[in-house]
Amino acid sequence: MTKPRVAILGTGYVGLVAAAVFADRGFTVLTSSQSLDKVETINKGKAPFYEKDLDELVAKTVKAGALKAVHGRREAILNSDIFFIAVGTPSLMSGEADLRLIKETAAAIGEALQEKETYSLVIARSTIVPGTTRNIIIPLLEKHSGKKAGVDFGVCMSPEFLRQGSAVHDTSHPDSVIVGELDMRSGDMLEDFCKQVYPDGNVPVLRMNMESAEMVKYGRNTFLAMNISYINEMSRIAEIIPGIDIYEVVKGIGADWRINPAFLNAGCGYGGSCFPKDVKALISFARLQGVEPELLESVESVNAQQAAHIVAITKQELCGALKGKRIALLGLAFKPHTDDMREAPSIKIANHLYSQEADIIAYDPKAMANARDNFIKDTIKIEYADSIETCLKDADCCIIVTEWDEFRELTAETFSRLMKQAIVIDGRRVISPSERDKLFSYRGVGLGTPKTSEKPMVIKLGRRLIQAKLINEQQLREALNEQEKRGGLIGANLIKLGFLKKEVLLDFISDQYGLSVNS
Numbered sequence: 001m002t003k004p005r006v007a008i009l010g011t012g013y014v015g016l017v018a019a020a021v022f023a024d025r026g027f028t029v030l031t032s033s034q035s036l037d038k039v040e041t042i043n044k045g046k047a048p049f050y051e052k053d054l055d056e057l058v059a060k061t062v063k064a065g066a067l068k069a070v071h072g073r074r075e076a077i078l079n080s081d082i083f084f085i086a087v088g089t090p091s092l093m094s095g096e097a098d099l100r101l102i103k104e105t106a107a108a109i110g111e112a113l114q115e116k117e118t119y120s121l122v123i124a125r126s127t128i129v130p131g132t133t134r135n136i137i138i139p140l141l142e143k144h145s146g147k148k149a150g151v152d153f154g155v156c157m158s159p160e161f162l163r164q165g166s167a168v169h170d171t172s173h174p175d176s177v178i179v180g181e182l183d184m185r186s187g188d189m190l191e192d193f194c195k196q197v198y199p200d201g202n203v204p205v206l207r208m209n210m211e212s213a214e215m216v217k218y219g220r221n222t223f224l225a226m227n228i229s230y231i232n233e234m235s236r237i238a239e240i241i242p243g244i245d246i247y248e249v250v251k252g253i254g255a256d257w258r259i260n261p262a263f264l265n266a267g268c269g270y271g272g273s274c275f276p277k278d279v280k281a282l283i284s285f286a287r288l289q290g291v292e293p294e295l296l297e298s299v300e301s302v303n304a305q306q307a308a309h310i311v312a313i314t315k316q317e318l319c320g321a322l323k324g325k326r327i328a329l330l331g332l333a334f335k336p337h338t339d340d341m342r343e344a345p346s347i348k349i350a351n352h353l354y355s356q357e358a359d360i361i362a363y364d365p366k367a368m369a370n371a372r373d374n375f376i377k378d379t380i381k382i383e384y385a386d387s388i389e390t391c392l393k394d395a396d397c398c399i400i401v402t403e404w405d406e407f408r409e410l411t412a413e414t415f416s417r418l419m420k421q422a423i424v425i426d427g428r429r430v431i432s433p434s435e436r437d438k439l440f441s442y443r444g445v446g447l448g449t450p451k452t453s454e455k456p457m458v459i460k461l462g463r464r465l466i467q468a469k470l471i472n473e474q475q476l477r478e479a480l481n482e483q484e485k486r487g488g489l490i491g492a493n494l495i496k497l498g499f500l501k502k503e504v505l506l507d508f509i510s511d512q513y514g515l516s517v518n519s
């Protein structure tokens with residue numbers, strides 16, 4: 001089997017990762033970009049964005065002469081046999097996918113096809129709603145080439161399913177390849193190519209028509225987004241019940257062979273460049289077709305509420321107003337191992353906090369520059385810390401938004417030493433149970449509220465006493481322990497343990513709450 005020469009039109013996550021992986025598997029790959037900067041960066045052996053393992057692979061394949069970036073599409077097409085359209089399809093205000101780049105690329109391929117004598121294959125790789133390849137891409141290819149699809153050139157639609165942060169791994173080891181074909185010859189050509197890329201024979205190739213292939217992509221992403229909204233809603237229910245832990249519940253749910261627990265991690269909601277965009281696009285596509293997509297709408301609204309829910313818990317733990325409270329956000333990227341901030345839950349959380357006049361300080365191992373320059377610009381006032389320690393210093397509360405590994409290693413001692421009060425809202429459940437018990441206060445997503453926090457007035461009084469420097473954290477904790485073991489009011493326990501004089505407490509309560517307390 002001769003190896004086809006490959007062109008990848010688009011150098012984003014999808015395009016460049018595929019280009020580097022195919023080049024690494026022995027193909028000659030040209031990747032085209034409209035940006036001279038990007039072309040230069042890639043040809044220097046670097047990826048223009050951060051993605052785990054990608055820099056190394058680009059460096060290796062560029063050095064070996066297998067991968068080259070070119071400016072403009074014509075050169076890439078004229079020197080290749082199969083071309084992947086891997087350009088972005090961002091959301092328009094209406095929720096529909098913006099097809100501008102798809103159309104431009106299809107027209108450019110059409111023009112170059114005019115000059116080609118040999119049969120070649122065009123593959124749509126971008127995420128596009130069902131019917132786009134047949135009704136938009138093919139007519140443009142035919143119009144600009146003066147040739148006939150299915151006769152002079154082939155067309156397939158083959159979506160990709162890579163996850164950011166593990167894009168190189170996912171593209172190197174896909175669970176399957178979907179081949180949506182215009183005709184058998186096009187499908188055969190793509191299947192042959194896939195067999196050369198994945199010669200071990202353990203990647204099934206599923207052949208279908210182009211519309212079904214387009215729908216598979218939306219099907220997978222909306223199904224996964226639905227799982228996440230489902231588990232976030234379940235976790236909100238679980239949080240009301242003391243002692244319940246949604247992460248334990250998921251182990252039980254997932255033990256049913258019909259249910260895969262992989263995407264049932266409760267958290268701060270889904271973000272990124274795909275789930276939010278694809279749910280929106282399918283909603284808007286369904287409506288245009290006259291179908292009311294009620295389930296998908298709920299998936300979206302549950303996701304939006306999750307950020308508000310995290311802020312509501314924060315407010316509870318801080319006993320009321322957020323105004324002037326210093327809130328440390330650990331994690332900004334929409335998920336770990338990437339600097340991507342697109343639709344990141346941190347933006348929504350920061351917005352809620354800012355609108356309630358909290359002072360926000362944030363730290364992320366990779367995404368701070370991107371957040372500062374492109375996402376959280378003039379709209380929100382936010383301070384950026386250069387380390388976890390600086391971020392936590394003197395904070396009233398910490399919210400863990402992204403599950404970076406370094407946050408998993410944090411101990412109660414670090415929080416207690418640095419923060420004003422070690423109050424932690426764990427939006428990704430990264431703090432180990434033994435550490436969380438030592439914190440002044442801990443709330444984890446999907447974790448039934450512990451008994452002591454069921455009594456906000458008690459905590460509120462305790463915190464106010466600490467703020468007034470009448471007791472310290474340790475003394476409040478001991479009084480709470482005493483209350484759990486033997487009952488009794490918190491004030492009475494503080495007095496019993498010798499931490500506070502009765503008269504001081506009574507004066508404080510009458511001063512703070514305007515109550516005249518009877519001794």
Ligand code: UDX
Nearest residue numbers: 161162163164263264265267269270271272274334335
């Ligand atoms: C997703 C799809 O997984 C991938 O197949 C598709 O090609 C592109 O979209 P990606 O956006 O890179 O990939 O990340 P993914 O790991 O799927 O996470 C998306 C969002 O969902 C993140 O914000 C993540 O934190 C959240 N998530 C994921 C959860 O909240 N819980 C989970 O159990 C899984």
